[in-house]
Amino acid sequence: MELDPWKISDISNYEQLFNFGMRSFSPFHSHYSDNRYMRRGIIFGHRDFEKIDRAISRKEPFIMMTGLMPSGRFHFGHKMVADEIVWFQGKGARVYIAIADIESYLMRGVPLDIAKKIALEEYIANYIALGLDPERSHFWFQSSYRPEYYRLSDMAAQEITLNELRAIYGDLTPSKIISVLKQVSDILHAQLPELEGKLPTVVPVGADQDPHIRLTRDIASRLSRTYDFELPSATFHRFMEGLQGGKMSSSDQKSYIALTESPESAKKKVMSAKTGGRETADEQRRLGGVPEQCVVYKLYYYHLVDDDREMERIYNECKTGAILCGECKRRCASMLEDFLQNHQEKMRAARDTAKQVISEQRSEFGGEK
Ligand code: TRP
Numbered sequence: 001m002e003l004d005p006w007k008i009s010d011i012s013n014y015e016q017l018f019n020f021g022m023r024s025f026s027p028f029h030s031h032y033s034d035n036r037y038m039r040r041g042i043i044f045g046h047r048d049f050e051k052i053d054r055a056i057s058r059k060e061p062f063i064m065m066t067g068l069m070p071s072g073r074f075h076f077g078h079k080m081v082a083d084e085i086v087w088f089q090g091k092g093a094r095v096y097i098a099i100a101d102i103e104s105y106l107m108r109g110v111p112l113d114i115a116k117k118i119a120l121e122e123y124i125a126n127y128i129a130l131g132l133d134p135e136r137s138h139f140w141f142q143s144s145y146r147p148e149y150y151r152l153s154d155m156a157a158q159e160i161t162l163n164e165l166r167a168i169y170g171d172l173t174p175s176k177i178i179s180v181l182k183q184v185s186d187i188l189h190a191q192l193p194e195l196e197g198k199l200p201t202v203v204p205v206g207a208d209q210d211p212h213i214r215l216t217r218d219i220a221s222r223l224s225r226t227y228d229f230e231l232p233s234a235t236f237h238r239f240m241e242g243l244q245g246g247k248m249s250s251s252d253q254k255s256y257i258a259l260t261e262s263p264e265s266a267k268k269k270v271m272s273a274k275t276g277g278r279e280t281a282d283e284q285r286r287l288g289g290v291p292e293q294c295v296v297y298k299l300y301y302y303h304l305v306d307d308d309r310e311m312e313r314i315y316n317e318c319k320t321g322a323i324l325c326g327e328c329k330r331r332c333a334s335m336l337e338d339f340l341q342n343h344q345e346k347m348r349a350a351r352d353t354a355k356q357v358i359s360e361q362r363s364e365f366g367g368e369k
């Protein structure tokens with residue numbers, strides 16, 4: 001069964017990335033059939049995932065780390081990373097999550113107190129409502145954390161040249177350089193002897209974050225005079241398209257549905273989303289729709305429908321013209337409504353938990369409360 005409708009249209013883009021040492025995730029797709037993103041090829045690439053695969057199957061310790069940049073609302077694009085974190089935690093990962101408040105200040109101008117509020121009430125609360133166990137997760141703010149973290153970030157500077165950075169990031173600013181060096185330490189510092197010690201580490205990210213991963217791996221190997229790191233592994237997922245086509249971005253209201261959005265507003269957005277429907281109903285009955293180009297279809301595929309057989313039914317209904325977009329969107333909106341109601345119910349308790357856990361951890365790990 002060919003469930004992935006983007007393989008044909010997208011494969012050239014995503015495959016280009018494989019030239020830089022990223023490899024196809026396909027050897028693992030069937031192995032992890034309990035993970036929708038892996039099973040369906042939404043996670044399409046990786047670096048060094050063998051190390052993580054081995055740790056999982058032998059029940060050996062490994063680290064899952066990621067970072068969130070608190071700016072804007074938590075939407076269905078962000079949900080992918082959150083689901084991946086929760087899944088890795090279920091597989092035994094020691095979870096490390098950076099709150100990249102310095103990055104969001106330097107790159108987006110978000111004041112630190114606002115970033116903190118967004119991180120807690122939007123990101124961390126949503127992670128918890130999506131199933132993260134915060135007691136077994138380690139959080140930190142880039143702006144206030146333990147000295148070893150800053151030392152590592154500073155010492156990493158010695159290992160790279162401006163030209164290398166320029167080749168990866170284009171035009172440089174002091175802000176960019178500092179953000180990049182923070183991120184290197186975000187990814188590596190859990191392996192310091194003061195924390196977990198040397199361990200395989202997986203970073204689940206969108207395909208666009210690969211430059212950071214490559215750079216961090218290079219720096220990690222060059223730091224070997226001073227430190228002893230396992231080169232970090234990564235998984236790469238495809239993007240969730242914006243509702244009107246294009247990118248799903250928190251700076252464009254119409255492109256996303258937030259997980260805290262009212263079901264009515266979410267419904268409206270689905271009803272006006274870009275579909276793969278034909279000009280007229282007649283034509284659609286005759287030719288069928290194009291699910292490969294339909295954002296509504298992607299909502300089902302990435303988020304709303306876990307059962308592969310049901311997914312196949314929806315695909316065929318569309319392809320054969322058995323269903324028209326109006327009806328299909330109403331069904332999608334109603335699934336979405338159920339999801340949001342259920343999720344937002346959990347969010348109430350999750351917000352309090354987030355605040356409590358973070359303030360406990362802040363004092364424990366070196367930051368002020
Ligand atoms: N740069 C990431 C973003 O733009 C956030 C981030 C900070 C991050 N530190 C990280 C991601 C470490 C992965 C690993 O969203």
Ligand code: SF4
Nearest residue numbers: 276289294318325328
């Ligand atoms: Fe998309 Fe549904 Fe229309 Fe097919 S019928 S193009 S899946 S909205």
